[in-house]
Amino acid sequence: MSKRRRSARVEGGAAYHAKRSELLQIAGDVFKEKGFEAATLNDIAARFGTDRAAIYYYFASKDEIFQEVFQATAKKVLDENLAEATRIAGLDITAHEKLHQLIHLQVTSYEANYPYVYVYIQEDMGKVAFQSTPWAKDMVRKTRRFEQIVADIITSGMRAGEFRSDLSVPLVVRTLFGMVNWTHRWFKPGDRKYTAQQTVDTFSAIFFDGLRRSS
Template sequence: MKTQRAQGPKTLMGKRRTAAKNESSASYQKRRQEIAEAGVRVFDRLGFQGASISAVAAELGIDRASIYYYISSKEELFDEVIRTVIERNAEMAERIRRSDAPPRDKLHELIVALMKSYGDHYPLIYIYIRENLSHVSDKRSAWSTQMRALNHIVEDAIIAIIEEGEASGAFRAAGDPRVLAYGVLGVVGWTHRWFRPADSALSAEEIGRVYADMLIDGLTRPSTP
């Protein structure tokens, strides 16, 4: 009969990791942040499938065993570097959706805010977009479900704003609001193929304004006969 290796806090290392987290010492948090930043570079360079704890350790120039005191797996590290930004964007989208601003202003603000977030947290969200949830193992299904739920908050916010604009006459009925919302997200998301803050003549926020003006112009321009 096969015995299974204990995981997480049940192992000695897991107990030490949990205790260290609870202490929240400055040195522990500093090293954990350094590991997270190294993880971003490794995920950006190798992708989720190609990344490993060994690669992160090599990035920092430390022994792999040292990493496990702070992070249990590359899955945990991926979650560490991605989740906060995705949650903030979902909260931001919901806040804009619920505001009293006109639909045109809300959609403009949301598009600019999303693009600005991509730039402010570069390359985190681009890594997330490139990876696609299908690249994450089956063991991460609960995590994948949570991430999809956060994505749906952003999608639903855009859909609701477009529907509100159509109902008020601010936007013309240009098509299925969900399809239009996917178009908005596609335009912003496609920047992962070419946008590099260090090399760009325009900031992420400026690019967001260009896209917002273009997309809203398409929703407000009268249909051709």
């Protein structure tokens, strides 16, 4: 089967690759609903409308599905978000405006890449810091760079008198990322309960009211 699978990836036509992409999307949905550990290849196969044996035509294991979908997607999203965050940090606007744009960037990026990034946050993000693979080290380095950009913006806002200066910058950063990342527990694009823009507006109102310097 492994030889057949390798041949299909190299020589397979549009139909094969379309089915493979569909399977990845379905697997992402199953992992999101059940969690990586609880989900099985049987669950994925049933949702895909086939049996477990047919899955091996596309992937060798559940781990391979996870690695390919979530790690590749997470790296792509982090690269794009880091580049955009760097651009935002260099704009000639207030620290408040920069942070608002960064909140918008994260929420809308997560929405556009649902459910892949959310499953990465839910299942794998906490483990990355303890891995020694080049991929994990790269992810940790870029995540810390993103966090440092946010910390620098908050610090500049405090110095400029936009934000209150009696708060710990690292704790403010953790609060912001905790608020945004926790949406993986309840935010589902398309369910009409909360939109990405409503989420951005609500988070911004709560966050900036807490940061606002009293007159």
